[in-house]
Amino acid sequence: MWYDANRVKWRCQPLCFALILLAGLCAGCQKKGEITVYRVCKPTTPTSEPDASGTQINRSALPTRALPSIPAEESEALIHWQTPKEWKPSPPSAMRYANFEVSLEGNARADVSVVTFEGDGGGDLENVNRWRQQIGLPAANAKELRTLVLPIQCQSGRILMVDLQSPQGDLLAGWIRNAERCWFFKLTASGSIPEMEKEHFIKFLRSVSLRP
Numbered sequence: 001m002w003y004d005a006n007r008v009k010w011r012c013q014p015l016c017f018a019l020i021l022l023a024g025l026c027a028g029c030q031k032k033g034e035i036t037v038y039r040v041c042k043p044t045t046p047t048s049e050p051d052a053s054g055t056q057i058n059r060s061a062l063p064t065r066a067l068p069s070i071p072a073e074e075s076e077a078l079i080h081w082q083t084p085k086e087w088k089p090s091p092p093s094a095m096r097y098a099n100f101e102v103s104l105e106g107n108a109r110a111d112v113s114v115v116t117f118e119g120d121g122g123g124d125l126e127n128v129n130r131w132r133q134q135i136g137l138p139a140a141n142a143k144e145l146r147t148l149v150l151p152i153q154c155q156s157g158r159i160l161m162v163d164l165q166s167p168q169g170d171l172l173a174g175w176i177r178n179a180e181r182c183w184f185f186k187l188t189a190s191g192s193i194p195e196m197e198k199e200h201f202i203k204f205l206r207s208v209s210l211r212p
Helices: 005-031 072-078 124-134 142-148 195-206
Strands: 048-050 056-058 088-090 098-103 109-118 149-154 157-166 169-177 181-189
Touching (some): 109 195, 124 142, 124 157, 124 169, 142 149, 149 195, 157 195, 169 195
Antiparallel strands (some): 048 056, 088 098, 098 109, 157 169, 169 181
16 A cells, blocks of 8 residues: 555645644633733922922822722721711712712702812812813913912811802812821812802811821
8 A cells, every 4th residue: 555645735734724723722722711910100300389288299190080989988987077967968979989969949959969089189270270270260360369269277287278250150169188198178060159058168168077
């Protein structure tokens, strides 16, 4: 019996290709369950700018996301406050730590939100100008900022607050920092905010107590 070497070689090629393909698939299956971890380094070049009181704030690690999903048992240790009985709590959203609905005169409503960021939360002028833009006001400069900011004494020191008004609506905002994070408190309405609600908001800010 004799064999045609060329014919045998031609018939073996598909079989060899199939074996190579099967070996590759098996190797891929073995690595399917592995997890690849990536580490992103923070910028190392520090920058700073003064806050509304002239204090230099380190902005080397600006916040990239809000942190509304802190576990309840941990949040009780991080912050405490007392809300007016007229404020109705609502479920927090993706970017909000806490929400409250406020009924105003007639059918008008206001919204209260609490947001927290790791780090210093950005510069005061930058934040205030962002809120001014939300209600159609022009940007303020650093000199004007000092006249806009009202310090409120709370259980953990000083909260800075602004009272912004425009034809598009009113906005009250307060913020406070500690060594770990910055907290923002904001009340917005599509119309004017009554003086009584402003007093409620200030009383709420005064009740804020942060973990040392």
